[in-house]
Amino acid sequence: MFSFEDISDWFWDIIQQADKNPDILASILMEMPKKSICRFQYEFESTLYLVWDDVEAKLRLSEDGTLETCGWIVSQGKDYFVYVKNHPDGIPETNYIDFSQSLYGVADGVYLELFDEFLPVPPGGYYYNSPWKVKPGLYHLENKAD
Numbered sequence: 222m223f224s225f226e227d228i229s230d231w232f233w234d235i236i237q238q239a240d241k242n243p244d245i246l247a248s249i250l251m252e253m254p255k256k257s258i259c260r261f262q263y264e265f266e267s268t269l270y271l272v273w274d275d276v277e278a279k280l281r282l283s284e285d286g287t288l289e290t291c292g293w294i295v296s297q298g299k300d301y302f303v304y305v306k307n308h309p310d311g312i313p314e315t316n317y318i319d320f321s322q323s324l325y326g327v328a329d330g331v332y333l334e335l336f337d338e339f340l341p342v343p344p345g346g347y348y349y350n351s352p353w354k355v356k357p358g359l360y361h362l363e364n365k366a367d
Contacts (some may be wrong), residue, residue: 222272223237223268223269223270224307225271226231227267228264228267228268228271231266232261232264232268233298235249235261236295236296236298236299236324237298237299238309239296239324240294241297241298241322241323242322243321243324243327245322245325246328247327247331249329250327250328250331251331251334251335255302255332255335255336258328258331258332258335258340259329259332259340259341262328262329262332262340263307263343265295265324265325265328268295268302269288269291269292269294269325270291271293271306272294272295272302272305272309272312273287273291273305274308275305275309275312276290276291276294276308276309276312278311278314279309279312280312280314282315286315288314288325289320289323289325290315290318292297292323292324292325292326293308293318293323294312295324295325296322296323296325297322299344305351309318316353318356323352328340
């Protein structure tokens with residue numbers, strides 16, 4: 222199962238470079254090979270699930286609302302993510318969140334634009350399986366690569 226220790230510095234560096242701006246993230250991802258865009262998306266999705274239970278318990282949102290809020294939390298960067306993970310009472314109510322500062326879904330859009338296909342989901346999804354082991358020969362991504 223994916224844990225906080227599995228989140229790479231590579232991932233957090235990209236989040237920091239994007240500076241909560243989906244357009245900046247898109248331009249960063251547009252320069253990456255297919256494998257790296259997949260890796261970023263897999264790591265983003267897996268990371269947001271690490272705060273899912275806390276967001277769900279505090280805010281009692283729909284599944285979509287919880288997903289959007291968790292994506293926003295990841296988008297704010299490593300320091301904020303760690304704060305929320307350690308202090309779930311600090312999760313803001315959604316009316317205090319600027320969702321335009323969310324990077325959730327950007328990699329999917331870039332992948333579709335560049336390759337005219339949907340970004341593949343790892344077998345078994347993001348939450349329960351290691352997100353880096355995708356079909357051999359297609360994308361074999363190690364979580365500590367790069």
